Amino acid sequence: MVIPSVCQIASTVIRLIEPTVMLEELASALFDTALQVVVKDRSANATNPDTSREESQQRAMTNFYMTYNLIIHLTPILPALILARLGDRGWRKAPIVVPLCGYLLSRIILLLVVLLHLPLKVMFGAATIFGLSGGYCAFWPGVMTLVSLSSTTTERSKVIMRVEVLYGAAGIVGSLVSGHLFQLYSSTLGQGTILLIVSVVLLSLSLLQSIFLLQVKQISREAEDNCHLISQASSNVPAEAPVVKNMVNVVLLLVAAILYGTSVGGAVEVLGSFVMKEPLSWNAMQVGYGNAAGCSIFLTSFLGVILFRRCINDVGLILIGMVSFASGMYFMTFVTATYMFYLARLLTLFALIPMPTIRSLLSQQVPASSCGRTLTVLQLCLTFAGMAYIPAFTKIYQGTLNWLPGFVFLLSSILAVLGMIPVSIVGYRSPQKQPYERIQGD
Template sequence: MVLPNLCQAAFTVLRQIEPILVLEQLGSTLFDTALQMVVKDQCANATYPETHLSREDSQQKAMSDFYMTYNLIIQLTPILPALLLARLGDRGWRRAPIVVPLSGYLLSRIALLLVVIFRLPLEVMFGAAVLFGLSGGFCAYWPGVMTLASIGSTETDRSKVMMRVELLYGAAGLVGSLASGHLFLLYGSSLGHGTILLTVSALLHLLSLIHSIVLLQVKQVSKKEPEENSQLPSHASSNVAVEAPAGINMVNVALLFAAAVLYGSAVGGAVEILAVFVMKQPLSWNATQVGYGNAAGSMIFLTSFLGVIVFRRCVSDVMLILIGMLSFASGIYFMSFVTATYMFYLARSLNLFALIPMPTIRSLLSQQVPASSCGITLTSLQLALKFAGLAYIPAFTKIYQRTLDWFPGFVFTLSSIFTVLGMIPISIVGCRSPQRRQYERIQGD
């Protein structure tokens, strides 16, 4: 009797979104390490005679130019496909925003595997990035995951389910990153380093795609809850507004948009350069160290999750955002002066809560608009972040290339400054919120 119950429970778990999430993130972390090492190897002999750069600086310029173009393609091409997939999902095709992007993930992983096996030029990955973007990419996949998690849970359990998804995402990234460097050093026959790593990555994405087509169940829980419960001011002290307002608070929306764009630009620009920065002297990381470095980045998912659990009991959402921004600003500023691997991990340890701000900003944003406008508001924020990438990706890349010879870490200082600027509109939202709550209490009385 116990065995059938266990089998039924296991089958129920397999039909949820979490196994797909874990398989995809494991495959993605393996791919990220492989891409970094392949880019480093293929850019090793890059030369720029007219600029009189040293060999290492030429390699850094070639790597940063590749990532600039690659990331711009990934930022821009998913916008329309993601909107179309989101519309399909809202019309009842809930698995479309999961299945289609996963096919793009698989194709891009296979493309890098072919680059390694057949010694193809690195520019092939630009075509792979286009295919990835046209499938919707992360821009469609992540909202699709969150939508399935959301509609499959009750309103009271929703935040818990969301946090569990984030936790699994970070844990899978941590495990995959730790293993990726060691797998990269394995090779089969004469195919070279990275073939086994990329083969495993492609297989994991194939499994996640098959799982999403065959096993994934779309379960929708009724939203209706007792009216008394929906009006209870739970966590009233930690939110700007407990209930969704009748109208749109345009001032708070604009301030939250500004904070999100500034912080997103700071994080995106710094992370893009960080992948190149660790390859140059004095760090000069190998594949194993790259994997461990990526694992340190994934660890931030776990520490940010724990930070929300601990701090949410005693501080407001605005303070949560400020804590996360301060964590990132201090860590990335220290990264400017990193000259040894242990210093890199010290800087990363200051980023413990760096992933708190963006989800909390989205939560606050949803509280400033009616429920009927929540979807379009959050989608608009995502598009604003995408278009911001048009500015910060080339800007950070060119600044890094211009400062290579005198202060390579200058872009991280710049990122820290952008983060501090992003704290200003959030602080204004915090100053506005107590007045609003007091006014609502007077009206209620």
């Protein structure tokens, strides 16, 4: 009796989206560590007649990441839109399967770079393939769409949170073991090869599971009808969506999102290179632990939402997250030892709260018919902001290497604080409308 029951549970679980997400994130965590260490090793021989060896290495690393990340930001825009349209027309697996193919090919290319000692610039081609497949821009919305369709309205937020927490947990596990796997090698296989082989195998399993085993469910018509009733009966939001756009709040929230997105993205852009230079000089194992600390923010941010939502509103949640990130980046400015890095990371426990909450708050400022377009505009604004802050933060970091390498983190902290201003204005404006909305609801 026990064995058939276990087999039945396993058969049910393997048809869900969670195994796809966890296998993908495990593989991506291994890949991120491998890429970071490979870039450092390949940049070790970079020379510049006017700079020191370490500064030349830092310039080579940051220049590579600048080009690599710009490609990843630019190329997925059109493919992601096409895949989203295919998904809406019934091909629900397309936004998941196609990006996973791009993930797999880019990981295989890095494996070939290591095995065949190919130039590091080959990874720009890998980034292009990754982007043309839709990348993360297509994969994650595809996952969220599938989760939404396969869950009832009352359980939807809980299921989405479960998927995101599992995603963060998989990243922590993958990052923790990545450094150890990178150092495994034999007489025929160099360092990093086994790590990348494991990453390719995990991604292959994720792709196969999504093609052959993943089950696409759709909630019944009765559940869809309940969705409207429950959303209108919510006690935390007005009974009806606004008839017209609250353009002032929309603009303020867009500005806040751009400022905070620039703050986070700019800091992350140079953080990988920062920990490789003196005085930190991390090895592969330390890189894995550092990435695990970054992934743990997924868990702590969701726990923060559960804890704080009982006593404060969305604006308060956003401000807590921004304060958390700003304080952590200010501390990161003066980091000179590994333990100080983890103390700075500890301060950023709630750094992932603002962006999802801004999206939620933004959707409440427009009619339901304009919600999708508004959120798309937000995503495009963040994408185009990346075209500006990636090269800007890279050049600022290169220009301040000799006197204050952590200056970019101070700049990131300032931008996060500036992002709090428009959010605070939205919070100040919102209570003025609440009495009217309550009377209208009665």
